[in-house]
Structures are given as structure tokens and as C-alpha cells.
Amino acid sequence: xxxxxxxxxxxxxxxxxxxxxxxxxxxxxxxxxxxxxxxxxxxxxxxxxxxxxxxxxxxxxxxxxxxxxxxxxxxxxxxxxxxxxxxxxxxxxxxxxxxxxxxxxxxxxxxxxxxxxxxxxxxxxxxxxxxxxxxxxxxxxxxxxxxxxxxxxxxxxxxxxxxxxxxxxxxxxxxxxxxxxxxxxxxxxxxxxxxxxxxxxxxxxxxxxxxxxxxxxxxxxxxxxxxxxxxxxxxxxxxxxxxxxxxxxxxxxxxxxx
Numbered sequence: 001x002x003x004x005x006x007x008x009x010x011x012x013x014x015x016x017x018x019x020x021x022x023x024x025x026x027x028x029x030x031x032x033x034x035x036x037x038x039x040x041x042x043x044x045x046x047x048x049x050x051x052x053x054x055x056x057x058x059x060x061x062x063x064x065x066x067x068x069x070x071x072x073x074x075x076x077x078x079x080x081x082x083x084x085x086x087x088x089x090x091x092x093x094x095x096x097x098x099x100x101x102x103x104x105x106x107x108x109x110x111x112x113x114x115x116x117x118x119x120x121x122x123x124x125x126x127x128x129x130x131x132x133x134x135x136x137x138x139x140x141x142x143x144x145x146x147x148x149x150x151x152x153x154x155x156x157x158x159x160x161x162x163x164x165x166x167x168x169x170x171x172x173x174x175x176x177x178x179x180x181x182x183x184x185x186x187x188x189x190x191x192x193x194x195x196x197x198x199x200x201x202x203x204x205x206x207x208x209x210x211x212x213x214x215x216x217x218x219x220x221x222x223x224x225x226x227x228x229x230x231x232x233x234x235x236x237x238x239x240x241x242x243x244x245x246x247x248x249x250x251x252x253x254x255x256x257x258x
Contacts, residue, residue: 003236006031010235011078011085011127013065013119014092016043018191019142022228023089028054030232032087035078037061057082065092065119066111075126084130087138087235090120090163095156104154112155117163124170128179135178138235141167143183143246145254160185164246171244180243182234187250188215189222196221217252 010027014020015036024034028051036051037060038044044060051058059081063070078085093116097108120141131137146152147160164183171181190196200208212219230249233239248254 003030003232003238005087005232005236007033008086008235009033009035009078009082009084010087010089011035011037011075011123012089012091013037013123015089016040016047016060018194019186019189019224019227020089020091021047022191022224023091023231024051024058024228025054026225026228026232027087027235028056028058030236031056032235033057033082035059035061035082035085037063037065037074039064065123066115068114068118068122071119071122072126075123084134085127086131086134086136087140088123088127089140089142089231089235090123091142092116092119093142093144093160095153097155098153101154109155109158113159113162116156116159117166120163121166124166124181128174131179132174132177137174137177137179138239139167139170139179139181140231140234141181141183143167143185145185145187145248145250145256147183148185148246148248149254149256167246168244175243178240180234180240182242182244183246184227184230184234185246185248185250185254186227187222187248187253189224189227189249191224215253220251222249222251 010032012024015024016038033056048058048060061074063074096111097104143164144160146157147164167183
């Protein structure tokens with residue numbers, strides 16, 4: 001299926017491994033040039049080599065996007081190397097605290113918002129002017145099922161919920177400009193180096209089996225390839241009517257009906 005995005009330029013934060021890498025690979029397979037940022041030069045180099053096998057241009061930038069002052073330099077680097085950004089995937093996410101209300105410091109709460117919300121918010125503002133000029137653009141923000149319903153810790157859950165809300169607001173305000181803005185809410189998707197791989201390695205087989213039995217209707221963790229396919233489709237010409245949506249990809253894990 002031709003998604004009609006060949007020769008577009010995509011910027012993917014946290015694109016050196018896991019879900020971000022899956023998104024990068026599936027977009028590269030459609031002929032999209034890719035810029036990825038991450039904190040590990042080794043992981044970035046491996047990913048760039050893999051992306052170049054698809055015959056596209058691929059660029060890397062080492063940074064931590066939660067340090068908001070680095071974002072403009074990263075963005076300007078990618079624009080200089082491959083041109084204006086047509087597709088933005090705000091994939092970076094995580095938490096600075098795994099505690100509840102009483103044990104989470106205000107600083108850790110704010111830092112989690114820097115990582116999950118404000119970094120993507122800044123990049124959305126940066127890419128929007130050129131997208132409006134071209135009357136075409138795709139912005140995809142990676143949230144979580146725990147931004148839609150109860151789960152995880154208070155800072156992560158709150159920041160992902162805020163990202164979904166910001167996505168909806170941006171989508172409505174930009175809908176007449178040919179720009180779509182959507183979020184994706186993954187469930188428990190396992191990938192090398194990810195939190196669910198660590199969960200499996202750090203817990204007994206019984207604990208892992210109980211978690212799967214009680215939470216994952218498919219009887220197994222999710223896999224990144226399906227996520228990458230979804231990102232590519234939402235980036236496509238054919239997905240032009242989908243905007244302001246939060247698309248759940250969790251194998252039936254979440255319990256919300258909306």
C-alpha cells in the first residue's frame with residue numbers, strides 16, 4: 001500500500017530504540033527521510049545504519065529533550081540537514097518518580113512534565129509554521145493508556161493525560177490548515193531495553209504470568225511492529241480525516257470504553 005509520503009521529512013524524538021525506532025523504520029520503509037534524537041550515541045549509530053538500508057536520508061542528534069534548552073538546537077540541526085519537518089513524532093516519554101502523591105516531589109513532578117509534555121509542546125510550535133505554509137503536516141504524540149485511565153504513578157499518568165488534551169486542542173485549532181494532530185496510547189509493549197523487558201527480567205516467572213493473565217487479553221505483551229505500522233498510517237495521505245484522536249494500541253488491555 002502506497003501511503004503517499006515518499007520524500008517527506010520526519011523528526012522522531014527518542015527514535016534510537018523501542019517504539020521510536022519502530023516508527024522510524026516503518027516511515028523509512030515508505031521513503032520518508034528520518035531525523036532521530038536520543039541520549040545514546042551507540043544506539044543512534046545502529047539505528048541510522050539500519051534506516052539507511054531503506055535508501056533514505058537519516059540523521060542523528062544526541063540530546064535529552066527534557067532539557068528544554070537543547071530542543072531548538074536539535075530542531076535547527078535537522079532542518080539544516082534535511083529540510084523542513086513534515087512529520088513530527090513526539091515519542092520520548094518516561095517518569096522521574098515512581099511514587100504516589102505523598103512521596104512525589106514537586107520537582108520530580110515538573111521534570112516528568114518536561115519529558116512527556118513540554119518537550120513535545122515546544123516541537124509542535126516549531127514545526128507548525130512551515131506545515132501551515134505547505135497546508136500539510138502530521139503531528140503524532142505518543143501518550144499511554146495510563147493517560148486515559150488509572151495506572152502508573154501520579155506524575156506519569158498526569159503528564160500523559162495532559163499530552164492527550166494538548167493534542168486535541170492543537171488538532172482542532174490546526175484542522176483547517178491541512179495539519180492533523182493525533183495521539184497514540186500504547187499499552188504494555190515489550191521491546192529490548194524497555195520497561196516491560198525489565199519487568200520480566202526483574203520478577204519471577206509467577207509474577208509475570210499473573211500480570212499477563214490479569215491484564216493482557218491476548219496472553220502476551222505487545223510488539224513494536226504494530227505500533228510502527230500505526231505511526232506510518234497516521235502519517236499518510238490517506239489518514240487526512242483523522243485528527244484530534246487518541247488511538248489505543250494495547251491488545252485489549254485498557255478497560256475504558258471511550
